[in-house]
Ligand code: PSV
Ligand code: MN
């Protein structure tokens with residue numbers, strides 16, 4: 001059991017700053033009282049999640065949603081709150097200039113503008129001490145013939161190379177892929193294979209980010225995880241849940257079994273070791289539920305799936321696999337999944353001096369009521385802004 005608790009104790013889940021701000025669908029953003037008005041307040045809210053779960057010590061920023069004059073000061077503030085700043089997420093998808101693409105745009109000047117933004121994000125990483133730059137491109141085309149698919153790949157490669165060369169020795173580039181949306185006919189980085197090919201060409205500090213919500217229904221994500229890990233190219237997760245498209249719902253909500261299968265492959269590939277370089281991030285928006293509890297619940301969902309993955313009897317599984325015992329192997333797997341790990345996690349929290357029930361502890365704390373009193377006019381996350 002101690003190996004299980006050791007891994008769970010060393011687990012680190014990164015929170016997205018945008019989860020704490022108002023967000024919604026393209027149809028409507030329902031504002032909530034007390035949401036953060038600036039990056040400092042987002043960091044303060046993220047620190048609450050860490051305070052009650054003990055496993056979420058970093059918060060990812062999104063530029064320009066979290067633009068501020070002094071990032072070193074924001075980093076100091078985060079430290080005072082008991083957390084640190086994490087991944088810098090770039091944004092080349094909300095400017096009118098990017099209608100036909102950012103780094104793959106046919107217009108060289110617009111490509112330059114987008115690349116400059118990415119370089120600015122690396123400057124910010126230098127100030128925040130962040131290791132990772134996350135790149136997600138909305139680039140693509142809606143109609144066959146609209147632009148040259150192959151040339152767009154060349155333009156993408158050129159921009160990525162420029163940014164890669166600007167990274168410091170300890171910094172990494174995470175390239176995220178997404179099946180579709182907002183481009184519908186051909187997205188420039190639509191799948192793990194395209195992301196893998198680009199990161200391979202760049203070098204070892206370019207790795208792939210698997211956003212669990214960015215696949216076609218029925219995709220075997222754990223298989224992708226296994227292949228990328230084996231190739232040394234799995235850099236990060238953006239965890240969330242989807243029923244239909246890029247829903248950004250709470251991780252483990254739609255399909256907790258899938259999350260367990262993914263985390264088992266991470267474990268199998270050595271990605272849960274204490275020195276893991278995989279960044280386990282959430283990428284979620286809480287549109288109708290309260291945000292801080294939504295993040296707490298999500299962190300707990302990842303912990304539960306991880307605990308179940310750790311409970312798989314690997315020896316028994318290997319023996320059954322070797323013997324060709326199909327049902328026996330499957331039963332070993334399902335036994336772990338069907339174990340109630342909540343008491344184990346409650347004990348683990350108590351051992352650390354935390355409340356065994358983070359949701360209840362947060363509700364009791366009065367923080368939710370306090371921010372409603374203190375904060376007037378919270379901001380949107382950036383979606384639809
Ligand atoms: C858009 O699909 C997206 O959800 C990507 O997953 C990014 O990681 C995130 O927004 C923040 O830019
Ligand atoms: Mn994402």
Ligand code: MN
Pocket residue numbers: 211213214246248283
């Ligand atoms: Mn997404």
